[in-house]
Amino acid sequence: MSAGMLWIAICLPDLPLQLAQRANREERPCAVVDGPAAQAVVRCANPAALDRGVEPGMSVAAARARVGELAVVQRDEAAETRALHNLACWACQFTPGVTLHPAGGLILEVASTLNLHGGLARLLGRIRQGIAGLGYHAEPGIAPTPRAAWLLARARHAGLRVRMCTAPATLPERLANLPLSLLDWPEGTTAPLRSLGIRRIGACLALPRDGFIRRFGAAAQLDLDKILGTAPDPHSAFTPPDRFSARAEFGFEVADALALSFPLKRLLQELEGFLRGRGAGVQRWHLLLEHMNHGRTRIEMGVVAPERSAERFLALARERLARTALMAPVLALEICADRLLPYEACSRSLFPDPRTRAIGWGHLMDRLAARLGHGRIYGVQPLDGHRPERGWRLREAAGPAGPGRAVPLAPGPRPLWLLQPPRALPIHAGNPMCHGRLDLLAGPERIESGWWDDEPAHRDYYVARNPRGETLWIYREHRDSAWYLHGVFG
Amino acid sequence: MQRVFDNILRDPALWYGGQVAPAAYRGISSGFPALDRALPEAGWPMGALVELLVDRTGAGELSLLMPALRTVCAEGRRVALVAPPHLPHARAWDAAGIPLDRLLVVEAEGAELLWSAEQILQSGECGALLAWMPAAGRVLDYRALQRLHLAAGKGDALCIAYRGTHAQAAPSPAPLRLRLETADGALRIHIAKCRGAARARPIPVYPFPAHWIASDVTTPSVFPATASPPARMRVSAG
Numbered sequence: 001m002s003a004g005m006l007w008i009a010i011c012l013p014d015l016p017l018q019l020a021q022r023a024n025r026e027e028r029p030c031a032v033v034d035g036p037a038a039q040a041v042v043r044c045a046n047p048a049a050l051d052r053g054v055e056p057g058m059s060v061a062a063a064r065a066r067v068g069e070l071a072v073v074q075r076d077e078a079a080e081t082r083a084l085h086n087l088a089c090w091a092c093q094f095t096p097g098v099t100l101h102p103a104g105g106l107i108l109e110v111a112s113t114l115n116l117h118g119g120l121a122r123l124l125g126r127i128r129q130g131i132a133g134l135g136y137h138a139e140p141g142i143a144p145t146p147r148a149a150w151l152l153a154r155a156r157h158a159g160l161r162v163r164m165c166t167a168p169a170t171l172p173e174r175l176a177n178l179p180l181s182l183l184d185w186p187e188g189t190t191a192p193l194r195s196l197g198i199r200r201i202g203a204c205l206a207l208p209r210d211g212f213i214r215r216f217g218a219a220a221q222l223d224l225d226k227i228l229g230t231a232p233d234p235h236s237a238f239t240p241p242d243r244f245s246a247r248a249e250f251g252f253e254v255a256d257a258l259a260l261s262f263p264l265k266r267l268l269q270e271l272e273g274f275l276r277g278r279g280a281g282v283q284r285w286h287l288l289l290e291h292m293n294h295g296r297t298r299i300e301m302g303v304v305a306p307e308r309s310a311e312r313f314l315a316l317a318r319e320r321l322a323r324t325a326l327m328a329p330v331l332a333l334e335i336c337a338d339r340l341l342p343y344e345a346c347s348r349s350l351f352p353d354p355r356t357r358a359i360g361w362g363h364l365m366d367r368l369a370a371r372l373g374h375g376r377i378y379g380v381q382p383l384d385g386h387r388p389e390r391g392w393r394l395r396e397a398a399g400p401a402g403p404g405r406a407v408p409l410a411p412g413p414r415p416l417w418l419l420q421p422p423r424a425l426p427i428h429a430g431n432p433m434c435h436g437r438l439d440l441l442a443g444p445e446r447i448e449s450g451w452w453d454d455e456p457a458h459r460d461y462y463v464a465r466n467p468r469g470e471t472l473w474i475y476r477e478h479r480d481s482a483w484y485l486h487g488v489f490g
Numbered sequence: 491m492q493r494v495f496d497n498i499l500r501d502p503a504l505w506y507g508g509q510v511a512p513a514a515y516r517g518i519s520s521g522f523p524a525l526d527r528a529l530p531e532a533g534w535p536m537g538a539l540v541e542l543l544v545d546r547t548g549a550g551e552l553s554l555l556m557p558a559l560r561t562v563c564a565e566g567r568r569v570a571l572v573a574p575p576h577l578p579h580a581r582a583w584d585a586a587g588i589p590l591d592r593l594l595v596v597e598a599e600g601a602e603l604l605w606s607a608e609q610i611l612q613s614g615e616c617g618a619l620l621a622w623m624p625a626a627g628r629v630l631d632y633r634a635l636q637r638l639h640l641a642a643g644k645g646d647a648l649c650i651a652y653r654g655t656h657a658q659a660a661p662s663p664a665p666l667r668l669r670l671e672t673a674d675g676a677l678r679i680h681i682a683k684c685r686g687a688a689r690a691r692p693i694p695v696y697p698f699p700a701h702w703i704a705s706d707v708t709t710p711s712v713f714p715a716t717a718s719p720p721a722r723m724r725v726s727a728g
Contacts, residue, residue, distance in 0.1 A: 361568075364613040368596060368606055376597040381590055382580040392580035397594050413699070414585055416552050417576035441675075441702040463702060469672025470548030471698060487579060489698065490552030 006111040006120070006166060008127065009141040009149035010091070011157050015080050015104045017044045020073040022135040022248060022266065030071040030251075033060050043075055071251055079247070080104070086246050088238045090134065090270045092277025094127060099146070099235040103184075105138075105153065107146045107235065120166070130273065135266040144168045145229040148175060151201075154182050168229055175227065176202025189220050201227075244274050245336040253292060253329035257321040260289070260333055264317060267335045268310035281306030281343030286336055287317065291328035299324065302369075304362030306341040312363070319370035365397055386449040387457045388418060388486060412445035413463055415473040415487030422484035425474065432474060432483035436467035447475075463489070514665070514685060518648065521557020522695045529666070530685050534558050536617075537646045539639035541662060543655045543682060544670040547575045550677045550697035551652065551670055552620075553586075558648060559618055560587045567617025567647075570594040570610045573603050575622055599624065604634050611641035611649060618648040623657075636663040658682050675702050 012018060016032040029049035033040040042063050045054045053066040064070055088106055091098045094117065097109030110123060117123040124140060131138055141153030142164035148171055155162045155178050165174040178201045180190055193216065198204055204212075205224060213221045225231030248263040264287070275281055283306050287299040299320055307313065368377050377397045385391045425432040432438055443462030450456040459475040466472065473487035515538050517531025526532050534540060534555075544551045559569050569592055571578060577595075584590055594616070598606045607621045619642070635651070642649035655669055667683040671692070678692040 360613055361615045364609065364615055367609055372596070372598055372602060372606065378595050379590060379593055380578050380580040380583070380595065382584055388579070388581075414582035415579055416582045416586065417547065417574075418579035418582075420577050442699075465675065465702075468546055469675075470546050471550065471675075471702065472548060487582075488548040488576060489550070490547055490576075 004111050005109060005144055006114070007143055007146045007149040008108045008110050008124070009101070009105060009143075009146070009153035010087075010108070010127070010131065010138045011101075011103075011105040011141065011150065011153035012084070012087075012136060012138050013104050013154070013157060014044045015083065016073075016075045017046055018136050019076075019079060019083055020071075020251065021046060022263070028071060029054070029067045029069060030073065031060075031063055032073050032075050034075045040074075073251060079249075082247065086244075086270050086274070087134070087136070089240050089244065089277065090130070090273030091127075092238070092240050093273045094123065094277075096237060096277075097235075098238040100238055101150060105150070107149060109146075109235075130269070133266070133269050134273075135263075142166065143174075144171060145227060146233055146235060147223070147226045148228070151175065151178060151182050151227065158182070171228060172202070172205055176200060176205070178202075180204065183223065185220060185223070189216050192216065240274065240277055242340065243336070243338045244271055245334060246270050247332060247334040249332040250330070253331060255326065255329045257324050257326050258318065260321060260330060261314060261318050263333055264335070265310065265314050267333065268313045268317075271313070271335060271337060272308050272310040275308035275337075275340070275343065278340060279343060280340035281308040282337040282339065283307070283341055284337075284339060285313070287320075288334040288336065289326070289330045290332040290334070291326075291330060293328045295328060297324070297327065303366045306343045308343055312366075316366055316370040319367070323371065368397075386447050387455075388414075388447075389420065389422070390450075392418070412461065413442060413473075413489070415471075415489045417488040417490050419486055419488070422475070422486040425483040425485055427483065432476075434464075434466050434472060434474070434485055435470070438464040438466055438472070438474065440464050441471070461486070516646070518558050518561050520554070521560075522554070522697075524693050525679060525695055528679075528681065528689050528693050534648050535666060536648050537643040538666065539635060539642055539649050539651060539662075539664040541651050541653055541657070541664045541667040541682075542670055543653050543658050543667060545655050546672060549670060549672045550695075553697035554670075554677060554695060555618075555620070555650065556586050556588070556697075562617035562648060563587075563589055563592050565617055568592045568594055568615055570596060570607075570616045570619045572596045572607050572610070572619060572621040573598055573623075574620070604638065607649075608637055608641045611638065611645040611647050614645040614647075616645065616647055618650070620650045620652070622652045632661055632663065639663045639665075 017030065020030055020032055021027070027046060027048050029046065029052065031042045031045040031049050031054055034043040035041055040060045042054060042056055042058045042060065044056055045063070049063070049067055049070060054063045054070065060072060064072070084100060084104065084106070088098050088100055091106055091108055095108050095110050095113045097112070099107045101107055114120055114123065117126065120142070124142070127140060139153060139156035141149045141151065141156055143149040143152055144165065144167065148165065152162050152164065152174070160178070162178070163174060165171050180193060180199055180201060183201070193204065209221065222231055226233040246267040248267055250263070254260060284300065284302045286301060289297040289299070291297065301313070301317060301320065303316065365377065378394045379397050380392050381395045383391055383393050425434055427433070441463040444460035447457055447459050447461060458478040460478070461473060461475045464472050464474050471489035472485055473489065474483055474485050476483050515531050515535035517529070517533035517535055519533040520526055520529070542551060562569060569588060571594070574595060578593065580590055583593060596606050596610070603621065603624070607619060610616050610619055638649060638651065651664070658667070658669060662683070664683070665685055669680040669682045671678040671680065675696070675698060677695045677697055679695055680692045681688040
């Protein structure tokens with residue numbers, strides 16, 4: 001164990017309860033129960049329930065008898081593992097050395113990244129703020145060894161006043177007052193220690209080493225050595241996966257799409273942390289809403305350029321949700337991002353350069369598409385083809401301009417507005433009419449094309465003006481001698 | 491005494507009734523000298539709302555802006571069309587000198603029209619925004635137009651709102667309002683509102699090729715024989 005290491009432990013022993021409450025804004029009495037349905041017992045309960053007499057280990061019936069409106073949530077260990085996993089993904093943004101702790105928590109090696117984050121105080125501030133933003137609460141413990149950091153975090157969680165420890169020399173003193181129960185040693189080891197009147201870690205450390213091993217076992221001594229850093233304590237680093245998915249379940253039904261944005265924000269912050277840790281961004285992700293009637297709604301979200309800001313994702317998702325009609329109340333929410341793309345961070349510069357411009361344009365397109373839908377924002381692009389209705393195509397507004405093909409200039413005048421499809425004009429006394437009699441100003445320009453497909457054109461185009469002063473582009477189709485309005489010279 | 495008057499008259503805050511007001515916005519030339527001479531900014535004001543009051547599509551109301559749109563594109567900025575009446579004809583815009591990769595079309599109506607116009611203007615990405623306002627409706631009140639005007643200022647963009655001539659009586663925050671009338675292939679521009687002295691006489695502008703002016707036209711207004719479809723067509727129809 002090198003002297004230069006520093007560990008931050010994040011301890012979440014009441015994770016089942018935190019998960020149950022995470023999606024809720026207000027605190028109502030809530031208990032997580034465990035065990036077979038008939039004999040389920042309360043595993044943990046929130047302060048609102050504890051204050052009214054609910055205790056861990058109590059049967060569900062007894063708890064319900066004390067608090068009538070108690071929300072009872074069945075413990076879901078798979079969900080806890082997933083949540084811890086996602087938290088580890090999120091924590092990868094602070095350091096590559098993240099370890100999952102089997103008892104429900106994380107341990108981060110931070111000495112190597114302290115400078116990057118501007119010192120311990122700032123890093124701690126960011127971690128605290130981030131955890132709160134995700135909807136969890138945890139007190140970090142800081143020590144030069146992972147085991148000691150975990151002990152300090154547990155002590156804080158138990159409500160003991162302990163200080164962080166950054167130097168190995170002060171470690172024994174900082175740990176001295178912690179109760180032995182924090183060590184989670186087997187009862188066979190702690191009972192004889194208790195009978196000797198040894199209740200604190202400090203007293204344990206003061207015992208002679210050889211005698212301690214003989215009486216209490218080598219395993220206990222090894223644990224003490226790991227705490228002080230004199231024995232190696234290897235940890236395998238957590239490897240973040242290649243895709244991200246996170247889920248929030250509500251204990252109740254959500255009928256308003258916009259009310260989903262509160263839990264969604266927390267999931268998106270997890271996504272952001274994950275993407276920061278991977279140095280990546282995503283362009284496509286989707287939202288999955290699970291409904292009361294077992295139906296699901298899948299909402300695809302996309303941005304123009306790889307992005308990772310939770311705030312931007314949330315703003316776009318809110319626009320989408322605002323125009324989504326829920327088919328049934330929602331019980332759970334899930335987000336998934338599959339394809340990670342390299343992300344290029346960009347700071348706003350004083351003088352906008354083309355790259356920041358392109359990003360600004362992309363953001364604008366995302367905003368418009370989220371509210372209006374992709375089909376209502378577009379550009380046009382000329383195509384080869386003599387028939388005007390085939391001489392263009394729509395293109396995605398945000399996408400790159402199509403192939404830079406030089407379009408041959410049309411021989412005759414072309415109107416700025418095109419009617420799609422052409423509108424048939426009524427004939428009066430042999431002349432076509434459009435809000436009155438038409439005066440021909442230019443033409444004819446003959447367009448004959450398409451004899452090889454099913455829409456042949458054999459037309460004479462004219463520029464015409466009606467009595468209202470509108471300048472129009474009309475043609476006569478030779479096949480049926482009908483007149484059509486095809487464009488307007490705006 | 492004379493000197494006191496001279497000093498007062500030289501005060502830049504004072505302008506004569508017959509003078510065109512000094513420019514308050516950056517102007518870009520409209521490409522029509524007669525129009526430029528009549529406008530305070532010697533062209534279209536950038537960063538302000540401009541209302542074009544016109545009842546027709548096809549009066550040249552869009553060709554009127556083409557020179558200015560070319561200038562905007564040459565500055566490297568984009569052009570947005572919000573709620574246009576028809577589909578922009580790619581080849582015509584290309585021929586008019588507007589690079590098509592700089593042209594954005596947004597279909598929106600009602601509150602979404604104003605919202606998208608405001609978003610586009612505020613982003614500063616577009617140098618020109620042309621919006622076709624609904625013929626009537628509650629959404630287009632003074633405050634909505636005021637927001638567009640402010641957004642145009644923020645994005646330093648040419649912001650054109652097309653409205654019907656019926657809107658002339660309604661109050662508007664736009665510093666420039668022009669009423670367009672068609673007359674023999676020309677466009678008569680009445681200055682409905684403008685800072686400083688407005689010209690009482692309409693300004694004639696010719697946005698279309700000269701030979702399209704009806705009075706000069708030599709094309710016979712007799713239509714080519716429409717009553718001579720191929721014989722077999724008539725047979726099959728019968």
